Amino acid sequence: xxxxxxxxxxxxxxxxxxxxxxxxxxxxxxxxxxxxxxxxxxxxxxxxxxxxxxxxxxxxxxxxxxxxxxxxxxxxxxxxxxxxxxxxxxxxxxxxxxxxxxxxxxxxxxxxxxxxxxxxxxxxxxxxxxxxxxxxxxxxxxxxxxxxxxxxxxxxxxxxxxxxxxxxxxxxxxxxxxxxxxxxxxxxxxxxxxxxxxxxxxxxxxxxx
Numbered sequence: 001x002x003x004x005x006x007x008x009x010x011x012x013x014x015x016x017x018x019x020x021x022x023x024x025x026x027x028x029x030x031x032x033x034x035x036x037x038x039x040x041x042x043x044x045x046x047x048x049x050x051x052x053x054x055x056x057x058x059x060x061x062x063x064x065x066x067x068x069x070x071x072x073x074x075x076x077x078x079x080x081x082x083x084x085x086x087x088x089x090x091x092x093x094x095x096x097x098x099x100x101x102x103x104x105x106x107x108x109x110x111x112x113x114x115x116x117x118x119x120x121x122x123x124x125x126x127x128x129x130x131x132x133x134x135x136x137x138x139x140x141x142x143x144x145x146x147x148x149x150x151x152x153x154x155x156x157x158x159x160x161x162x163x164x165x166x167x168x169x170x171x172x173x174x175x176x177x178x179x180x181x182x183x184x185x186x187x188x189x190x191x192x193x194x195x196x197x198x199x200x201x202x203x204x205x206x207x208x209x
Contacts, residue, residue: 002017003077003080004078005018009042009085010085010086010140012041014038016032017034017074019031034070042056043162046090047165051093052087057096081109097110114157114158121153131148131149134148134192135194135197140164141165145182149188157179
C-alpha cells in the first residue's frame with residue numbers, strides 16, 4: 001500500500017509519499033518514496049494583507065497539479081492534505097482550496113490550531129522516550145504547545161505566533177501574553193523538559209525549562 005500526505009504550511013508546502021511494508025513479526029513499517037518541499041510562502045500574503053495574492057494562488061494551483069501527477073505516477077492508494085495558519089487566516093483561503101480541488105481533484109482540510117497541536121504531539125511522542133514534557137512546535141504562522149504528563153496530553157493550545165509573522169512584524173504582543181498566562185495556568189511542575197520542533201528548531205531539541 002502507498003499513502004501520501006500534503007502539508008500546506010505558512011512557510012512551505014510539502015508532499016510525502018510512503019510505502020507501507022507489512023512484517024508478520026514486527027507489525028507495520030514504512031519506506032519513504034518521495035519527500036518534496038516547495039518554498040511557497042503563503043503566510044507572507046496572509047499575514048500582511050489578509051488574503052493570498054492571485055500570483056501565489058496561481059503558483060499554489062500549479063503545485064497541486066504537479067503533486068497530482070506525482071501521486072498518479074506512484075499509484076498512491078490514498079492521500080490526506082491539510083492546511084494550517086496561512087489558509088486559516090486568509091480571507092480567500094476557502095475559495096482557493098475549492099478552485100484547487102476543481103482542477104487537481106486533491107481535497108485539503110483546513111485544520112484548527114488545536115487539532116494541529118494534537119497531531120504534532122502524537123508524532124513527537126513516538127520519537128522520544130520522555131513521559132512528561134512540554135512540546136512546542138514553532139511554525140511559520142502559529143505555535144502549538146502541548147503539555148504531557150505520564151504520556152497523556154492534558155492541555156494543548158495554538159497561538160498566532162510564528163517565524164513568518166515575526167519576519168513581517170505581525171506577532172502580536174497580546175498573543176505573547178496569552179501564551180504566558182496559559183502556560184502559568186496549566187503547568188503542573190516547576191521544572192519540566194521542553195521538546196521543540198519546527199521551522200527554526202531542527203533537528204529535535206531538548207531544552208531544560
